[in-house]
Structures are given as structure tokens and as C-alpha cells.
Amino acid sequence: MNRHAFDLSDREFRQIRDLFFSLSGVLLADSKKSLVAGRLAKILRELNLDTYQEYVDYVRLEESGREKQRLVDALTTNETYFFREEAHFELLRKELIPELKSRNSPINVWSAACSTGAEPYSIAMELAAQLGYSGWQVTGSDISEKTVNQAAAGIYPLEMVERIPENYRKKFCLKGVRSQEGKFIVKPELRSRCRFFTWNLMVRPKGFGSFDIIFLRNMLIYFNASEKDIIIRNIVSALRPGGYLIVGHSEALSFAQSYLNKIRPTVYQPQENLSRAV
Numbered sequence: 123m124n125r126h127a128f129d130l131s132d133r134e135f136r137q138i139r140d141l142f143f144s145l146s147g148v149l150l151a152d153s154k155k156s157l158v159a160g161r162l163a164k165i166l167r168e169l170n171l172d173t174y175q176e177y178v179d180y181v182r183l184e185e186s187g188r189e190k191q192r193l194v195d196a197l198t199t200n201e202t203y204f205f206r207e208e209a210h211f212e213l214l215r216k217e218l219i220p221e222l223k224s225r226n227s228p229i230n231v232w233s234a235a236c237s238t239g240a241e242p243y244s245i246a247m248e249l250a251a252q253l254g255y256s257g258w259q260v261t262g263s264d265i266s267e268k269t270v271n272q273a274a275a276g277i278y279p280l281e282m283v284e285r286i287p288e289n290y291r292k293k294f295c296l297k298g299v300r301s302q303e304g305k306f307i308v309k310p311e312l313r314s315r316c317r318f319f320t321w322n323l324m325v326r327p328k329g330f331g332s333f334d335i336i337f338l339r340n341m342l343i344y345f346n347a348s349e350k351d352i353i354i355r356n357i358v359s360a361l362r363p364g365g366y367l368i369v370g371h372s373e374a375l376s377f378a379q380s381y382l383n384k385i386r387p388t389v390y391q392p393q394e395n396l397s398r399a400v
């Protein structure tokens with residue numbers, strides 16, 4: 123019979139940590155043990171399993187990849203909000219969009235760890251405000267399929283709308299009615315300029331890119347130095363020469379100084395010797 127609470131032994135925790143690391147590159151600290159136990163308990167109940175060991179064996183043996191994805195969805199930290207780190211949106215609005223607009227070719231922006239979509243839609247609002255609904259595209263990707271599906275739907279609790287500047291709210295958001303009461307919806311015109319898919323940044327991008335601007339914010343903090351370097355090299359391989367990489371305010375890329383120039387805090391450009399370096 124299933125217990126309602128499960129004990130996670132140190133050995134089981136290490137196995138889950140190693141499994142999650144092999145799937146995502148994220149190394150969970152020992153301090154995350156109770157968080158892991160809590161987040162996975164619901165799945166154990168649903169699968170009618172009695173121990174975390176049974177769960178680990180189940181995930182390892184399951185062939186479709188569905189349970190591996192569910193583990194990733196459960197253990198990633200997906201906190202996000204609209205117009206997070208406002209200075210980056212001011213930079214977009216006042217400098218980067220006007221500069222890229224003057225080139226007269228489509229502007230491509232990648233939100234590379236987009237979570238539930240607040241970041242890519244904030245970028246899209248800045249682009250649409252200056253360019254209308256053509257001449258640009260925003261790509262959003264994340265390792266968590268669950269968050270990517272939420273991003274593609276573009277439906278959020280009403281509280282989240284408060285961080286969106288009022289003029290953008292009026293222009294790009296609709297208030298939900300009937301089954302969407304208490305929610306807001308990103309307007310279809312804006313959504314149609316955005317595409318979303320699941321992507322693990324430990325894997326080098328192929329089949330998409332190259333981008334004028336890549337946002338990779340509040341994601342590197344979960345990685346060790348060697349994985350950070352792999353991720354940044356992968357990301358930079360999808361950046362066009364002269365493009366911009368924007369990271370979170372607590373994420374310095376000093377380890378990448380042989381192939382990236384820091385043009386201001388949190389904003390980087392690839393060096394000319396880039397193709398040899400990455």
C-alpha cells in the first residue's frame with residue numbers, strides 16, 4: 123500500500139541528483155534534498171510507487187522519455203516575471219531596437235531559458251511597440267516542456283499583468299472572460315510573432331538561429347563553472363557577428379573573456395575570432 127509521506131535517503135537523493143544532472147547539467151546542492159523530496163512526492167503517488175528508489179529505476183528504464191521530462195519539469199526553478207530587470211528593456215527600447223532597425227533586415231531575438239514566457243513576451247512588446255507586427259521574431263525555449271507549453275498559450279494570472287507598463291497592457295493584453303476569468307491573455311497578434319520549443323542548452327543549437335540578441339538571464343546561477351562554459355559556447359554559436367548576449371545582473375561571464383567582449387555590465391558581444399574560439 124502507498125504511504126502518503128516518503129523518506130528520501132541520502133543514497134536516493136544522490137541518484138536523483140546524478141540523473142537530473144545528466145538530463146539538464148544542473149547540479150543540485152545537498153541543501154535541496156527536502157525540496158527534491160517534496161517536489162517528487164506527488165509524482166510517486168501518481169505512479170503508485172512506494173520509494174524514491176523505485177522511482178529512479180522507473181525513470182531510468184522508461185523508454186519514451188516522458189518521465190525524464192517530468193522529472194526535469196519538477197526539479198527546474200522557473201521563477202519569472204514580466205519586465206524583470208527593467209534596465210535591459212530600456213536598453214532594448216532606446217538603443218538596440220533603433221540600431222537593429224536601421225539595418226533594414228528582420229530582427230531575431232532568442233529568450234534561451236524562457237520559463238513560462240514573461241521574458242519573451244516582454245521583449246516582443248518592446249519590438250511591436252516600435253516595429254508593429256512585422257520585421258521581427260522572438261524565439262523562446264526552455265528545457266522544461268511544461269513551462270514552454272504555458273509560454274505558448276500566453277495565459278497568465280491577473281497579478282502578473284501588474285508589472286507590464288500600462289500602455290503595453292492596453293495594447294498587447296486581453297482580460298480573460300468566462301473560463302479565463304481572473305487571467306489575462308497575450309494578444310494573438312503578438313503571440314503569432316513568437317515561437318516556442320523545448321531545448322536543452324547543454325546541447326549546441328542546430329536548425330535555428332542566428333540571432334541578433336540572445337537573452338540568457340537568471341539561469342547560469344544553477345550551473346557549475348564547466349557547464350556554464352559549455353552553455354555559453356553553445357549560446358554564442360547561435361549569435362550573429364555583432365550580436366548581443368544579455369545575462370542576468372548577478373551573472374558575470376569573466377570565464378568567457380577569450381571569446382566575448384563585455385560592452386557594459388551584463389551585455390556581451392562575440393569577438394571577431396569567435397568561430398575559432400567556440
Ligand SMILES: C[S@@+](CC[C@H](N)C(=O)[O-])C[C@H]1O[C@@H](n2cnc3c(N)ncnc32)[C@H](O)[C@@H]1O
Pocket residue numbers: 146147148198199200201202203206234235236237238241263264265266269321322323324338339340341344370
Ligand atoms: C529562473 S528561470 C529564468 C527565466 C527568465 N529567463 C527570467 O530571467 O525571468 C530559469 C530557467 O532555466 C531553465 N533551465 C534550466 N536548465 C536548463 C537547460 N539545461 N537548458 C535550458 N533551460 C534550462 C529552467 O527550466 C528555468 O525555466
